[in-house]
Amino acid sequence: MARPRSKIDITCQNPKCCYYLIEDGKDIVKRGKNRAGHQQYFCNHCKSWFVETANTPLYHKHLPLSEIILICKLLVEKLGIRGIERATGHHRDTICQLLGDLAIHAEAMTQFLSKDVKLTPFEVDELWSTVKKKQKKVKSGSTGANHEGDIWIFTCVKLGSYLFLAYSLGSRTQEVCRDMVELVFGRTKLPTPVIR
Numbered sequence: 001m002a003r004p005r006s007k008i009d010i011t012c013q014n015p016k017c018c019y020y021l022i023e024d025g026k027d028i029v030k031r032g033k034n035r036a037g038h039q040q041y042f043c044n045h046c047k048s049w050f051v052e053t054a055n056t057p058l059y060h061k062h063l064p065l066s067e068i069i070l071i072c073k074l075l076v077e078k079l080g081i082r083g084i085e086r087a088t089g090h091h092r093d094t095i096c097q098l099l100g101d102l103a104i105h106a107e108a109m110t111q112f113l114s115k116d117v118k119l120t121p122f123e124v125d126e127l128w129s130t131v132k133k134k135q136k137k138v139k140s141g142s143t144g145a146n147h148e149g150d151i152w153i154f155t156c157v158k159l160g161s162y163l164f165l166a167y168s169l170g171s172r173t174q175e176v177c178r179d180m181v182e183l184v185f186g187r188t189k190l191p192t193p194v195i196r
């Protein structure tokens with residue numbers, strides 16, 4: 001008699017599959033481990049293989065999980081990239097690559113989790129910062145003239161909970177500010193008017 005299959009929490013990670021990230025009706029089986037020791041899965045719908053780290057910041061990483069967690073903890077404590085390089089012994093390019101992947105993942109998680117936020121007072125602010133150099137030092141016509149210089153960050157924080165609800169980056173214009181406001185509207189639960 002065939003052994004009953006153990007429960008598999010993972011969903012298909014192939015974007016072309018009709019069961020991509022869908023729990024109900026998925027047909028996934030385990031198919032051994034790869035050389036890095038990660039569990040491999042096979043989707044019987046799209047006939048594709050994927051590893052358990054697919055679509056996560058751990059995908060295609062040579063660093064062990066414990067080192068990645070350590071770097072994440074140091075980044076959260078606002079240690080600089082060169083500081084982390086000295087503390088952990090990993091090259092700054094490795095840390096920057098990981099930071100980029102973590103940021104993409106965090107953005108997707110924020111987008112997924114931040115919805116139907118209750119209406120309470122929000123604090124909206126603008127921060128000034130620079131990319132590489134101040135605006136007056138950027139030479140017009142230089143290769144980086146379009147993306148270097150002053151940058152403004154419009155932020156929205158929910159008071160009392162420190163929930164960083166939305167932000168937008170760019171020049172100090174109404175359009176950039178509107179991007180942030182539209183994100184806030186999309187993530188909050190607005191009251192529906194009662195028509196009598």
Ligand SMILES: [Zn+2]
Pocket residue numbers: 012013014017018019020043044045046047048
């Ligand atoms: Zn599939």
